[in-house]
Amino acid sequence: MSIFWIIAIVAMLVLELSTTALVSIWFVGGAIAALILALLHFPIAFQAAAFFFVSAALLITCRGWLEKHFHPVNEPDALGRLKNAVGTVTTEIEPVKGGRVLVNGQDWKAISANNQPIAQGDLVRIREIRGVKLVVSMIDQPPKLP
Structure with missing residues (x-):
């Protein structure tokens, strides 16, 4: 399962780098958490739960802050x-x-x-x-x- 999470991390990083909309960065964090559990030989259900909950937590807590600090300010028309x-x-x-x-x-x-x-x-x-x-x-x- 470790290889699956490594592939998921790389794929989501590539997807994020190809956009400017903060689309998949949250899932990278979730996949890293799941990879750590996979390396510690936790069952797949725990890995999937960690992926889901960590991704959701990152999305909820970090999105507003990141958009405020890294999105360009719109110029007035x-x-x-x-x-x-x-x-x-x-x-x-x-x-x-x-x-x-x-x-x-x-x-x-x-x-x-x-x-x-x-x-x-x-x-x-x-x-x-x-x-x-x-x-x-x-x-x-x-x-x-x-």
Whole structure:
């Protein structure tokens, strides 16, 4: 039975290494426990029980901790990064035609949230994204010096 548990350990390690979802690592621990019992000449029923209970215990106790510490943090989507950001109008935004806005170093097509023209050089706040267009509104700005 020892050979069976060694093969199971290797197979589950290979499966785990081929995924990034923490699928079979729990069973590796269970198979190691069962292998130890097999080497100590415990009956197969005890080995199977050890495999089941150790795998379940590892899954229940370790999964949350491992996912929290080893899974990458999800980056916010484009709207999350741009919502309420401030940009500069690079091409006048006209009511029907739209214009262009520079936000965080990126040039975007933009339309006015209230269908009013916005002059080149004005600052705008991003309200939403529709497809590949930003919907912007003008920010109150101090009067320009002559």
